[in-house]
Amino acid sequence: MATIVLDGVVKAYGKNPVVRGLSLEVHEGELLSLLGPSGCGKTTTLRMLAGLEHPDQGTIDIGGTRVAGPGVRVPPERRGLGMVFQSYAVWPNRSVEANVAYPLALRRLARSEISERVRTALRWVRLEAFAERMPHELSGGQLQRVALARALVSNPRVLLLDEPLSNLDAALREELRAELAALRERLGTTLVFVTHDQAEALALSDRIAVMNGGVLEQVDAPERLYHAPASAFVARFVGGANVLPGVVRDGVFHCAQSEATFALPNEVARSEGPATLVLRPEDLELGTEGTPLPLAARLFLGNSVEYRFAVGTSLLRVVAPPMEGVRTGQVLRIRARRARVFAAP
Amino acid sequence: MIRDGAWGARFGLSAWLVPVLFFGVGPLGVLWVRGLEFLVTRSDTAWSGEWGALSNTIVISTGASLLALGLGAPLALLLFRTDLPFRRVFGVLFTLPSAIPAFIWGMGWLSLASPRAGYLNRLWGTGPFDIYGVGGIAFVEGLSGLPFVLLAGAAALRRIDPALEEAARVCGASPFRALTTATLPLMLPSVLSGAVMVFLLTASSFGVPYLLGVSASPPTRVLTTRIYELVLMGGAEGLPRAMALATLLLGLTPIALGVMRWLGRGGRVRLGAGKGLSPRPMALGKARGPWVIAVSLVCAACIVLPLGALVLTSLQRSFGAPLSWESLTFTRWGSVLGSERARGALANSVVLATGAGVLVCGFGLSAAMLRRSSRGMVEALSVGPFSVPGTVLALALLVAFSRDWRFIAFERIAWVLALAHTPWLLLIAYAVKYLALGERNSSEGLAQLDLSLVEAARLSGAGPLRAFRDAALPVLRPALISAFVLAFLTCASEMTMSVLLVPAGSQVLGTLLFELQSYDDPAAAAVLACALVVLVLVGRGVLALGPRSSVEG
Known part of the structure; x- marks a missing residue:
């Protein structure tokens, strides 16, 4: 049974459409990421789920109940959701304990039960020792955990997370990501997670909904998204793939405005004519075979090296093991081990 | 139901607008229309006497804003751009003039420099000072408007990238030249805008012109005091005439606001973004001592002296009585x-x-x-x-x-x-x-x-x-x-x-x-x-x- 159903949801700010006919189901207990570049409508979608925005068209059902649609507008406080904001939104005038207790206090629970549940929630996020502290005494990561505890304390049926990790530094992000995964195992809540970080989405999600320009590009499990992107956009955004315009002729891809050609592996679907070639940087091979191109730049990445080439007006990136004695300007041969071809946009 | 957010906003807006329009804009509109009507229909009859009030207002306000500008702009540079000792203390002291009502400053100056009984005149014996009249009013108003120029200058200085001045130094300009060619032109629109504000406030001021103008002989009248007299003792003709004068006074407001907006626009284009600037104070070097003494003297003369005179007067049985330690008393x-x-x-x-x-x-x-x-x-x-x-x-x-x-x-x-x-x-x-x-x-x-x-x-x-x-x-x-x-x-x-x-x-x-x-x-x-x-x-x-x-x- 689907916990959340969005059907034909449209939202515009003034004349500026942000979400254009979005239909999506989030299953009970799953973690679904909304992934896309900034301005793709993912945060607006989340805010419509929360009840902070109202869709212009379409309907939203949560747990079989209509919460938004023509003539229906359930306010956020009556949707029974938890939400973690990008800016933490921890109330500066309340202690950690008071922040987490707030949703329960509004439900007029007994004081003993409130303190019991607050303690449990703080244990979940490992902040028991900080209950008495004020927010300005906490670090960014701790504040984010307070926000998480506050969102979880009332056992919401759905937890919404709006780029919860984007304001943290890399190490903290890693740590909180792991904690979030562990928490989710334990609680089994349905989670909707907004992010623009594809690594984060791939690591955490059961399924990922990739959005672009207010529409869904693809909804799939992380592996499928990575290995079988439905569009050049998904391939580029999720896998960091090279996207080259050109023409397919006799099983060979001819790049536009360039002499470069790529022989297509046999398993690749090859309708003849104008097309878009998608090549993952790690699927390309430098050696004695393939199209010759002069090396434009060389970026040392640690365990590998990124080699950059100019193909027409596009950039071609190849990630390969370090090679001795390669200089910029030197002509190297490039071969594609794997490739995907999409019809030209 | 769907649009209830919009309805809520519209309801809130009207709940706010109705009282504001009814008690604020409406009466002003009525006054403006009726004043204009009087101006147009009866401009020739017995009207000539009132032009003096208008010209006095303009002369006094111009004088006050020039004084505030002349004193405020250099002070802003000294207090907010150099390493002048005690600049923080001075900064607080020099904002006092606008915190305390101008009328009270006027009283202080009257105690000091009224022609016969003023303390300064008694000290000198010959009575060189006279605070009454156009000059005195402009002087008092200019001093009490000083913070507007000073703070406008400070705000501008905070936004001006110190690197601009440093660039001028690197190009070979002396510190003084760098200041006058790089920083001063950028600061000018802001302090001018502050001076226009002083103009507007002086034109609107009632207490000081009444104190130092109306009771003088011969009396100096400005628009505000003339309106007051007309309303209170103008008879049947008084009220419409007061409204006509008020319309004239009201006409100064949009002009002044327009000038300020224009100055603000010029300033905004040229100032830096104001992020991450760490202004390094300019070192005064050997001139520190003389500058501190100069600023202290100005501060003493403009702020300490009139307040002190006021306290002294409050400790006397009556103003003008001979001064002696025995006569001072808290009984009053x-x-x-x-x-x-x-x-x-x-x-x-x-x-x-x-x-x-x-x-x-x-x-x-x-x-x-x-x-x-x-x-x-x-x-x-x-x-x-x-x-x-x-x-x-x-x-x-x-x-x-x-x-x-x-x-x-x-x-x-x-x-x-x-x-x-x-x-x-x-x-x-x-x-x-x-x-x-x-x-x-x-x-x-x-x-x-x-x-x-x-x-x-x-x-x-x-x-x-x-x-x-x-x-x-x-x-x-x-x-x-x-x-x-x-x-x-x-x-x-x-x-x-x-x-x-x-x-x-x-x-x-x-x-x-x-x-x-x-x-x-x-x-x-x-x-x-x-x-x-x-x-x-x-x-x-x-x-x-x-x-x-x-x-x-």
Whole structure:
């Protein structure tokens, strides 16, 4: 049974459409990421789920109940959701304990039960020792955990997370990501997670909904998204793939405005004519075979090296093991081990 | 149902607009139309005498703004761009002139430099000083407007990238040349804008021109004092003529605001983004000593001297009596402040200023919140009245509510709004005039408020009002407290509107001060003025130390 159903949801700010006919189901207990570049409508979608925005068209059902649609507008406080904001939104005038207790206090629970549940929630996020502290005494990561505890304390049926990790530094992000995964195992809540970080989405999600320009590009499990992107956009955004315009002729891809050609592996679907070639940087091979191109730049990445080439007006990136004695300007041969071809946009 | 958000906003907007239009814009509009009518239809009859008031107003205001500019711009550079010792202390002292009502500074200068009895004249014996007349008024107004130029200059200096000046140095300019060619031109629009503000405030000022102009011989009249005289003793012809003069005075406002806006635009284009600038103070080197002495002397002459004179006067039995240590006494303090009149006036002022403070905060906060949905209009309506001269606003309310307003709804329910000769009119005047304080402070508070704090409360289960109270209000509280205190202090010592609107037979602090000084007993007035200065200083001090630290704690 689907916990959340969005059907034909449209939202515009003034004349500026942000979400254009979005239909999506989030299953009970799953973690679904909304992934896309900034301005793709993912945060607006989340805010419509929360009840902070109202869709212009379409309907939203949560747990079989209509919460938004023509003539229906359930306010956020009556949707029974938890939400973690990008800016933490921890109330500066309340202690950690008071922040987490707030949703329960509004439900007029007994004081003993409130303190019991607050303690449990703080244990979940490992902040028991900080209950008495004020927010300005906490670090960014701790504040984010307070926000998480506050969102979880009332056992919401759905937890919404709006780029919860984007304001943290890399190490903290890693740590909180792991904690979030562990928490989710334990609680089994349905989670909707907004992010623009594809690594984060791939690591955490059961399924990922990739959005672009207010529409869904693809909804799939992380592996499928990575290995079988439905569009050049998904391939580029999720896998960091090279996207080259050109023409397919006799099983060979001819790049536009360039002499470069790529022989297509046999398993690749090859309708003849104008097309878009998608090549993952790690699927390309430098050696004695393939199209010759002069090396434009060389970026040392640690365990590998990124080699950059100019193909027409596009950039071609190849990630390969370090090679001795390669200089910029030197002509190297490039071969594609794997490739995907999409019809030209 | 679907659009209930929009309906809510529209309802809120009209709930805000109706009172503001009815009590603020409406009366001003009526006044303007009727004044214009008088100007057009009877411009030739017995009108020539009034042109002197207009030209005096313009001459005095120009003089005051030039003085404030000439003193304020160099001071801003010295206090906010150099390593002048004690610059922080000077910074606080030099903002005092605008915190304390101009009338009180006028009283101080009168004690010092009235032709025969002034302390300075008695000290010199020959009586070289005369504070009465056009020059004296411009002098006092210019000094009390000094902070507007100073603070405008400070704000500009904070935004100007010090690297611009350093670039000039690297190109080979001397420190002085770098200052005058790189920094000064960028600072100029801001300080000029401050000077225009001083022009507007001086043109609107009533107390000082009355004190130093009307009671002089021959009297010097300006628009505000002439309007006052016409309203109080002008007879049948007085009121329409006062309205005509008020229209002239009101006409100065948009001109001044237009000039300021124009200057502001020029300034904004050229100033840096203002992020991450760390201004390194310019070293004065060997000149530090002389500069400190010079600034101290200016400070002593402009601030310490008049306040000291006021205290001295308050300790005498009567102003003008021979000075000796034995004659100084605190007995006047007890008798003046304990008198029936003073206590009545204090009670009235406290009640009115509290009421006005609450209204200013409430309407100011709503205005700041409505601003987002109706951009320019609400802001203009709440900030506009602040630049309308108090005399004009008071006259407008006097005219609009001189007769009762009858409202009939549904043909049965009728009520009468009878505001003439009631304290309500004063309350309305205070609230309309100082609404800008509430709007400005609330806007700054709202700008700091992260809206997701409120949204988080909504998702926690709080309704819209509860979420506002629990999540937004604690963040806005310091801004609202500061708006309330500023409005309270300003209204408690307000004079210009009070003298026109106070109901016969009752007093507020401002009118009591005015009457004591003008008709009764300058020494008693000095006592009251000192008490007001203490009140203002305490209030400002609390404001400077109080609310900000409570957020952190």
